[in-house]
Amino acid sequence: MSTSTPSEQHHASVLVINSGSSSIKYQLVTPHDGAAVASGLVERIGETAGAVKHVAHGTTTRREVPVPDHGAGLRIVLGLFEEVGPDLQDAHVVAVGHRVVQGGDRFDGPVLVDAAVEHAIEELSPLAPLHNPPNLTGIRVGQALLPDVPHVAVFDTAFFRHLPDAAATYAIDADVAARYGVRRYGAHGTSHQYVSRQVAQILGRPVEDLHQIVLHLGNGASASAVRGGVAVETSMGMTPLEGLVMGTRSGDIDPAVVFHLYRNAGMSVDEIDDLLNRRSGIKGLSGENDFRALHDLVAAGDAGARLALDVYLHRLRKYIGAYHAVLGRLDVITFTAGVGENDDIVRASVLAGLEPLGIEVDAARNDGRKSEPTVISPDGARVTVLVVPTNEELAIARQAIEVVGA
Ligand code: ADP
Numbered sequence: 001m002s003t004s005t006p007s008e009q010h011h012a013s014v015l016v017i018n019s020g021s022s023s024i025k026y027q028l029v030t031p032h033d034g035a036a037v038a039s040g041l042v043e044r045i046g047e048t049a050g051a052v053k054h055v056a057h058g059t060t061t062r063r064e065v066p067v068p069d070h071g072a073g074l075r076i077v078l079g080l081f082e083e084v085g086p087d088l089q090d091a092h093v094v095a096v097g098h099r100v101v102q103g104g105d106r107f108d109g110p111v112l113v114d115a116a117v118e119h120a121i122e123e124l125s126p127l128a129p130l131h132n133p134p135n136l137t138g139i140r141v142g143q144a145l146l147p148d149v150p151h152v153a154v155f156d157t158a159f160f161r162h163l164p165d166a167a168a169t170y171a172i173d174a175d176v177a178a179r180y181g182v183r184r185y186g187a188h189g190t191s192h193q194y195v196s197r198q199v200a201q202i203l204g205r206p207v208e209d210l211h212q213i214v215l216h217l218g219n220g221a222s223a224s225a226v227r228g229g230v231a232v233e234t235s236m237g238m239t240p241l242e243g244l245v246m247g248t249r250s251g252d253i254d255p256a257v258v259f260h261l262y263r264n265a266g267m268s269v270d271e272i273d274d275l276l277n278r279r280s281g282i283k284g285l286s287g288e289n290d291f292r293a294l295h296d297l298v299a300a301g302d303a304g305a306r307l308a309l310d311v312y313l314h315r316l317r318k319y320i321g322a323y324h325a326v327l328g329r330l331d332v333i334t335f336t337a338g339v340g341e342n343d344d345i346v347r348a349s350v351l352a353g354l355e356p357l358g359i360e361v362d363a364a365r366n367d368g369r370k371s372e373p374t375v376i377s378p379d380g381a382r383v384t385v386l387v388v389p390t391n392e393e394l395a396i397a398r399q400a401i402e403v404v405g406a
Pocket of ligand 1: 217218219220247289290291292337338339342343369
């Protein structure tokens with residue numbers, strides 16, 4: 001049964017797939033207007049009780065069924081498209097866009113998937129062992145089930161591929177670094193690129209003219225410095241663990257902490273990996289990884305939560321200062337992602353007292369959650385501060401369309 005509207009029939013759409021170790025997120029996007037025609041999530045792949053959620057035409061369909069593997073998950077999703085719509089034939093799907101976390105030094109933009117690309121994603125897996133293998137699985141099952149549509153890989157690292165060497169290089173033995181690919185690759189690049197270009201559009205200025213800091217503050221968090229549309233610094237490193245304090249990740253830490261815990265706490269490397277990636281950040285300090293819960297604790301006088309927020313803000317502020325120095329002149333600071341878009345306390349607190357740097361926030365403009373691009377600095381401020389909602393799916397869809405030339 002076809003439930004598509006005439007506009008869906010006339011405009012190309014892209015199916016965007018973000019395949020994780022135990023989940024598949026997807027969205028059917030019409031890039032010309034940025035609409036998410038359908039979206040959904042397959043969860044708990046490989047567990048006894050799987051869950052599928054499909055949202056289309058304003059209704060949500062849920063299925064609680066075992067999903068033994070990614071192939072089964074995607075088959076269920078395609079079944080739901082047939083059953084409740086929109087019909088993928090009528091939607092004129094011209095490409096499938098796959099999010100791939102690690103493109104290493106191979107990819108500085110989106111590419112059509114072929115055997116060599118698949119091989120490269122596999123070869124880069126040691127640098128992103130939790131992400132690249134399930135990303136590749138998503139590509140393979142996608143190709144098997146949708147063989148007539150071109151598949152495009154969009155890399156989270158691509159926007160940062162040409163960071164200046166001074167920013168990308170770790171000061172360790174050069175031969176060891178080269179042999180094992182130890183350098184800074186960054187992550188969240190799709191979001192930083194999308195948001196920095198949106199900013200230029202919103203301000204009506206060429207991106208080439210702007211010196212920007214983008215703060216992607218979600219559960220994972222990263223900052224970037226973008227000069228003239230080109231990324232010149234970013235806070236995530238060889239992996240997403242470096243940089244800002246995050247929901248559950250420590251961000252920057254003295255690497256000797258790892259040796260110390262290994263030698264003296266009897267922790268294995270895997271346990272330390274788990275500690276720093278999943279039991280640290282604001283969760284490690286406060287017990288909560290969600291900022292809404294963190295603020296509730298702070299309001300209730302919880303000292304651990306207060307410290308967690310202070311550590312988070314202090315780190316973020318240091319990065320803003322550092323990136324200001326890297327850029328020399330600063331024109332724009334933009335907040336995005338879950339915390340950046342919704343948390344007016346974080347936005348106001350992190351920039352408080354920076355007036356001498358030309359950075360100001362207007363309390364009334366900053367107030368509340370922002371689902372639309374919003375300038376939150378006062379008129380005439382030297383640095384324009386904005387909130388711009390990110391949309392990684394749309395960014396992936398647009399890049400996929402560009403690659404296939406539709
Ligand atoms: P990710 O994509 O990294 O999982 P998101 O960008 O969706 O994360 O951000 C999720 C985070 O956003 C949550 O963990 C929470 O801390 C924060 N968040 C979401 N809504 C709000 C809100 N209304 N106020 C403050 N923080 C929020």
